[in-house]
Structures are given as structure tokens and as C-alpha cells.
Amino acid sequence: MRVHILYTGGTLGMIDTPAGLAPGADLTGWLDRLLTGTDLADEVTLSAFDHLIDSSNATPADWAAITADLWAHQQEADGFVVLHGTDTMSYTSSALSFALTDFGKPVVLTGSQYPLGVVGSDATPNVTGALRAVTSGKLDRVAVFFGHKLLAGNRVMKTSSWAFQGFDCPSVPALALTGAPWQWTPAVQTGCGWHDPAPYQRHDVLVLDLAPGITAARLAAALDPLPEAVVLRAFGVGNMPSEEPGLAAVISDTIASGVPLVVASQCPQADVLLGHYEAGHALAQAGAISARDMTIEAVYAKLVFLLCQGLAAEEIAHWMVTDIAGELSS
Template sequence: MPPARRIQFLYTGGTIGMVPSPRGFEPGGDIHAHIQKIVHAQNTPAGLDLGFAQLREIVDSSNITPDHWQEIIDHLRAHRDGYDGFVVLHGTNTLAHSAAAVALALTGFDRPVVFTGSQIPFGMPGSDAVGNVIGALTAAAGGTSGVSLYFDNTLLSGTRATKISALDAHGFINPYTEQSDAPRHGRADPAPYRRHDVAVVTLAPGITAARFRAMTTPAPDAVILRAYGAGEGPSDEPELEQAIGDLVAAGTPVVVMSQCLHTRIDLTKYAAAQFLHRCGAIGAHDMSLEAVYAKLQFLLSQGIPADQIGTWLHTNMAGELTPDTASSLSTAVRAS
């Protein structure tokens, strides 16, 4: 008889274990008891030996930071030899951010890591917690490779998921049908995540250069500019090009993505995007906001110089870029 597959649940907090309190719903339910009850009552895969752990402090996922990402990563590495797979129970608000961050840091990790959560807590009417937990457990026990996210009967790549609903059970999607099978260039022994000041600025009709300067003063470590369409912005707005260019020239990378879920950034396609190309902004290709944010935090934590951020951002590290938009690392950067 083959040995039992050992799967560990890691509870970080979030809706799945929330209970009512005078302040509103907050983490605090007995997740371990819920998991044990599910395993005994549901049709779970046979031959499993389950473990359970939780972060030092469980939190609403709205309070997750890169420090928590690193705690998850450190835990997975420390327990790698003891388990065949892991299920990370996480709140939905930043679930996709955390999955992408862990995937970028664990490109050589040879155990399945499946993130999941729920829209409604365990034990409440209409809860989706049981189905998501069983699905994630089945995926982890089945040996699915890499970091993934399971939600509402769908298994998504950890670097390609984005949250689309806080109401519907189908809370996450991959906006792109294709999966990235381009060559990957992860870092074998990455430095730990540290918090970096990555500002997210959303363009809207009427935004001025003065407002952009105010929103990026003092200068952040990087800026994600959520533009329109394929990367267009208000090119006729006086001094906006100069404001963005000044920021880039001073060493702050400006990464342009779209407010659209399904697009690919091309800063040379439209005249209304070329001003961003001229001032040195970097297109985010087809990465989600969650992936771009996690990737910038990761690259900054590695001490990547500002003039190399674009090369690494355009390099497929953990499946976050589709094949036809992924660039290969230059020989110099690959060797570094």
C-alpha cells in the first residue's frame, strides 16, 4: 500500500474563518475544527495525512503586507520536507496578490501550493467554504505543480488570477485563455520580501499634471499607472509627460497597465500612449494588477537597479506573462 500523502493547511485569516464581533466580521473561527469536520463528512481523496498550521497572527486579508508574504514563504520552505503539498487558506481581498508573490519567490519549489478562501464564512447559509477547501485539497493531493489558486470549481495559475467579484461565488478569473509556457527565469535563492513604497495611480478624465505630481511626492520606489485600453492616457494634458518623465529620470520606475481586464499594453500603438513611451514608462504587457504589484515588490526586494526593472518586468519569471509577450533576459542580466 502506498504511503499516505501528507498535506498541510496553512491558515492566514480572512472571510473563510470569520465570526461576528462588535466591530463586524473578523477572523477568529476554529478553522482546524471545521477542516476536521469537512474531511470526515465529505468525499475527500483517500490516503491523506493532514496537518494544520497558522500564521503567528491571523489577519483580515485587507491587512496583508509583504511581511506576511515572506512569513508564508518561510513557512513553506521550513516544512517542505514534511509534506507533499500545501493548502493556504487566505482572505479573498488580497488572495491573488499573495498567490502571485509566493509564486515569484518559489519558482523552484517542488511541492504543490494551492491558495483558496471563501466569499462566505464556514457555517453560514450559502457558504462556499466547503467546496473551495475540498477542491483545493484535491488539487494539492493530486500533485498539481507550482503555486495555484482554487475557487468555485476552477484551478487558476497563481500568477494569472484576478478578483472580479465580492458577491458572486465565481470570484476569480484568469482574463486570458492561454497559459504561459514560455521559458521561465525565476531566481533560485531570492532575497526576502521587504516593504517598498509602490504607488498605484488610476487615470481618470480631467487628471492634471499637478495632481499626478502631488500623488507621487515624495517619490515612491515605483509607480503603477492604471491607464486606458492598451496603455493610452491624456496625452494632451499640459505638463503630464514632463511630470512622468521627471519621476523616471529621478530613478522611479513607472509601469503602465490598463484598467481593462483583458488587454495587452503597447505604448507605441496609439498616439495617446506614445507620450508615456517617450518619457520612459514601462508597459506591463498583459499582467494583472495583482501580478504587477507583487512583481515590483519582488524585484525591489532583490535590489534590482531602476534601469534594469524594465528588463526583469518583461521577463517571464513564474508564468505571469503569456508566451507571445514574454521577453527573454539578456545574457548580462541572466548572468547576474
């Protein structure tokens, strides 16, 4: 099988510089040595960003560039691997899942906690695992391979900045676990898809955390000027300080102004049920949108995706609770 690899940057290919780790390793030579003698030795092509980035600098423009590169090589390969930094990999994998529902071929993102030139680096097992996943014939979506686990791309989040098993899916099982042979979980729904989406670009989506003691004045100041959309990370299953004077009014006024407001949970594992508790009743009454069991990364990427499609607030509210690419549980 033919595989195309896109290198965007990240720790995997970094070297020490006077200013800290930065991209600069000989990735082509390393891949050649890694694949010599394997059945993929002559079956892998490589492209790279002109400007390699630390993924902390990634923006929706980079999501668009990755999507464009994958489509440009779509007919040339059977599977695709994106080498990406770990800090925002789960944002990118979520974004790609919405943009590539018509792609028809497996795409796996991976990276490493240590650069490839460091003894004991996790770069080799992660890259070889990603290659095995895309050539397995069992994957049909965007996924992340990391720490011996294959994870759904829009269900994953980074859970550790140092552990080799640095990513996990809090609400669904792994797609596969490595071994001899790999252990695959039964296929789950992949959503309704989105035909011919407009490319990603930046949109003003504000992510806010509630905290004990937050005031209406502080929340109002954070929302002035109004963004295009808001992700409000609330407590538990979607609760807020309902007895805080004026707080509910600020939220209600924001939604009434035409700004979609999505309520997510600060818990990594949660299903947002607005109004299940009295402390969340005001959010439900105001017309807030439930994030259900989506990760914060999937919520953010999905909002940007929908804004890029030019949708009005009512349409965004509909699509946020509609499963597009397997990001929501039934």
C-alpha cells in the same frame, strides 16, 4: 499524499462579533470532520498565523511569513494549501509565485465568500477542491482554487465580492475545471524562475489611475515625494491624455529621476502596447515599462519582489518584461 495547510485568516474562519466578522472559528475541528472517512484523514497537518488577519490588512511581511512557513514544512508534505482572505488573495498568490519558483511542490490558495459556519457556505467546496488540486499530481506551481476553477496564481484577479465564482483569469484559460473527471488545460510556460530570492519586505510602490481631466499639477503632487516605483494604470493599451499640458513632462521627469514607471491597463483584459497610439507615444519615449498582459496584482507584487532583490531601475525594467513565473504571455 501528505498535505500541509496554512491558515492566515480571512472570511472562511470568521465568526460574528460586535465589531463585525473576525477570525475565531474552530478550523481544526471543522477540518477533522470534513476529512473523516477520506483518503486524507490522517495525511493533513495544519499551522496558523499567531495573529490571524483579514486579508485587507495583509502586507509584504505576510507574504514573507507565508513563504517561510511553506519552506519550513517543504520536506514534510507533497502539497500545500494556504487558507487566505479573498480581498488580497490574488496579490498574495502572485507574490508567492515569484518567491517559490524553486519550491518544487504545488501550492494552492483558497478561501470563501461565506464563513464555514454559515449554511450554504462555499468554504467546503473550495477547501476540498484545493486539496484535490494539490494531490492531483498535475500541478507544479502556485495556483488559486475558487468557485470550481483552478487558476494560475499570478494570472488571477478577484472579479466579485459576492459571487461564488469570485475569481477569474482575464487573459489565460483556467488550469482546470471541476467535474467527474476534472478537465485540465494543456500546460503552459512557467518562466525562467528566480533562484534563492531575498524575502519580501515593504517597498514604496505607488499605484495611480489616470482619469479624464487629470492635471499635471495633480499628478506631480501625487508623486511628491517620489516613490521607489510607480504603477500607472492608463487607458486601453497604454494611452494617456497626451494633450493635457505638462502631464507628459511630469511622467518623463519621474522616470529620468531613476524611478521605474510601469504602465498597466485599466482594462482587466489587455496587452499594453506603448506607442501603438499617438496618445501613448510620450510614455514610450519617456522610457516607461509596459506591463504587457499582467494583472495589476501581478505587476504590483513583481515590482515589490524585484525591489526586494536590490535591483537598480535598469535591471527592474529588464525583469518586468521577462517572464519569471508564467505571469507574462509569450
